[in-house]
Amino acid sequence: MSDRLLTAATVLFLLGTLGLYGYSLEVKPLKLGSGGVGSYVYLEGMVRQVRKGWGAEIRAEVMPDGVTGEAAAPVWLIADDALPDMGPVKSALLTGACVRAEGVLSEYRGVREIRLADAGDLSIQATSSLKVVWDKAALLNNTSVALRGVAYYKHVSGGYLTIKLVDPEAPGCVLDCSSSDYRLSEENPRWENGTQVTVMGKLRYRGDPPTPRLYISGGVGGVAVAG
Numbered sequence: 001m002s003d004r005l006l007t008a009a010t011v012l013f014l015l016g017t018l019g020l021y022g023y024s025l026e027v028k029p030l031k032l033g034s035g036g037v038g039s040y041v042y043l044e045g046m047v048r049q050v051r052k053g054w055g056a057e058i059r060a061e062v063m064p065d066g067v068t069g070e071a072a073a074p075v076w077l078i079a080d081d082a083l084p085d086m087g088p089v090k091s092a093l094l095t096g097a098c099v100r101a102e103g104v105l106s107e108y109r110g111v112r113e114i115r116l117a118d119a120g121d122l123s124i125q126a127t128s129s130l131k132v133v134w135d136k137a138a139l140l141n142n143t144s145v146a147l148r149g150v151a152y153y154k155h156v157s158g159g160y161l162t163i164k165l166v167d168p169e170a171p172g173c174v175l176d177c178s179s180s181d182y183r184l185s186e187e188n189p190r191w192e193n194g195t196q197v198t199v200m201g202k203l204r205y206r207g208d209p210p211t212p213r214l215y216i217s218g219g220v221g222g223v224a225v226a227g
Helices: 003-025 086-092
Strands: 040-052 059-062 077-081 098-108 110-113 122-126 141-155 159-164 174-179 198-207 211-216 223-225
Touching: 059 098, 077 086, 077 198, 086 122, 098 174, 159 198, 174 198
Parallel strands: 040 141, 077 110, 174 211
Antiparallel strands: 040 059, 040 098, 059 077, 098 110, 098 122, 141 159, 141 198, 159 174, 198 211, 198 223
């Protein structure tokens, strides 16, 4: 074999070896339900609850689609704002959003969890809308939620905040929100009517037909100007 042919054969062999090595490093996630705790899985479903966790963590409860039995139980996604590029991911985790997420499935006190290791582990398949609070009343009553809308009424008196949110994409969907521990001096940045904000708190329904109301938690910390 000539030196040229030998060199070409060696290069092809090395490229093939590197290709196989790279393929072996690529781990494809299993569909939720196909693997147990400790497996690398993916799930698709709607975000139901959203809560603040430890430090800069956001915890989002996802109701899985396309699975049955025990696999259909909720899974909590954990997004840590300290990770690179996780800010936009955290802000997209709103009640009613449909997501696809992947990661290692763990369990804590009987509750299944997936901790997002990278911003690319989550994709938004359908964005949230205030319309969800009317469409999913039975599912969302008395849950911790995060919702986004445009404030068209804001009133603060004696530490009590009242705001009305509207979704420009869902005309007629108005959500009343309130907080009994709101210090206007702590707003940063300050915001007024016409500002898009994200609110977090407890969603409750009253009356017949049931009408939703959001009780904001954390005072000023429960309202964030949407980026």
